[in-house]
Amino acid sequence: MKDLIAKLKKHYKLTEPDYRRADLTFVTAQKDELRSLLIALRDIEGFTHLVLLTAVDWLEEGLFQLTYMLNNRAANRTLALRVMIPRANAVGDTIHDLWPTAETYQRELREMFGIDFPGSPRVNDEFILEGWTDMPPYRRDFDSLAYSLQTYRERPGRVTHDPREHMKKALYPDQKPEAAK
Amino acid sequence: MKHFDPTFKKDTEKEFPLREEMRPRTVETPDGQTIEIEPLKDYFCEAPPKVHPKAYSKIVEDFYNWARAESLWILGFGTGCGAIEMRPLMTPRFDAYRWGIQWRPTPRQSNLLMISGYLSIKTLKRAIRAYEQMQQPKYVVGLGSCTINGGMYWDSYNTIKRLDDYLPVDMYIAGCMPRPEALLAGFVALKKIIKAGKAEGANLYAENFAQYKANQKAVIKDWDMPDYSW
Secondary structure, three states, rough: HHHHHHHHHHHOEEEOEEEEEEEEEEEEOOOOOHHHHHHHHHHHOOOEEEEEEEEEOOOOOEEEEEEEEEEEEEEEEEEEEEEEOOOOOOOOOOOOOOOOOHHHHHHHHHHHHHHHHHOOOOOOOOOOOOOOOOOOOOOOOHHHHHHHHHOOOOOOOOOOOHHHHHHHHOOOOOOOOOOOO | OOOOOOOOOOOOOOOOOOOOOHOOOOOOOOOOEEEEHHHHHHHHOOOOOOOOOOEEEEHHHHHHHHHHHOOEEEEEOOOOOHHHHHHHHHHOOOHHHHHEEEOOOHHHHOOOOEOOOEEHHHHHHHHHHHHHHOOOOOEEEEEEEHHOHHHHHHOOOOOOHHHHOOOOOEEOOOOOOOOOHHHHHHHHHHHHHOOOOOOHHHHHHHHHHHHHHHHHHOOOOOOOOOOOOO
């Protein structure tokens, strides 16, 4: 993979790559270079398969990370491109014309993270949720438990045991619990 | 319990607009007439369900209940993983047909709705419609901890926790998931309840119809169906 990264670095601004495995590398690219980079990888370097397009919410940094994972089947290599976009009014560049499957991923990101992809077909249609009116649920500032407590009624009587304490009691009933230090 | 943000407030202001194809409007028919249509009213009867009266004497009612208990026809509506646990019941190993239990493809032919696992809001909507299309007397059985208290979906944003808020449940079978043997034990217990004349879920639904509808509409935001769709 090092040869490929060195070749790409001649033309594009990339950060220091993260070599996870011999056949898997992560690298961060610039947002404005993303499209030409994807086209170069697809048409010249043989990365013909879009494995996935997903997002990571960097809440503290105020960023969304879009991950485009590409696979070169013939060379058995996977390259993941990371692109950071601002979290407020997040807008990504649509790539549905490069890989038609991206349309589905972009619809999912629009619904679950609220990242818009202008020009992507049916991007504003509902994807999985039906009649969702709150903020996109995969955003980290959406508190799933708090939402659930405010929406669905609990049935009383539910208890949770700490597994470590429970097993200690079950296995060593004679041993006294440790005094707090 | 997992920690949560106490300052998080759910957005209760926003309403989901009625889908365009469901809105009342004026259309031109192929033969040139102009007519007003209201899709939610035109194709459905909105009369609320009625309480099913008991037979005129106790011995007849007992006979009816015996007959009802001995032919439980299940609507094959599979939600969640419990749908997998129901399939072995059809096979020779467990053979639920010995108890007069069989699976039917449509709500019209069945009198037992098995909610076989978690219900997301999207599935709940379909389950309610299926239940309302079944003919009385009808029964609901909830399978597994998901229908009882949310189970492993206790902190999910899109999964209901208590099934009996939305549908009248006659019997819960606990487990995650209950084995087919547990299901058979549950069926036998349900038969006892029906024979004793205590499986009054459908009548409960008719009596507390407004409350059930209010609960259902509180979670199903895009309510694009009639209030009662039999």
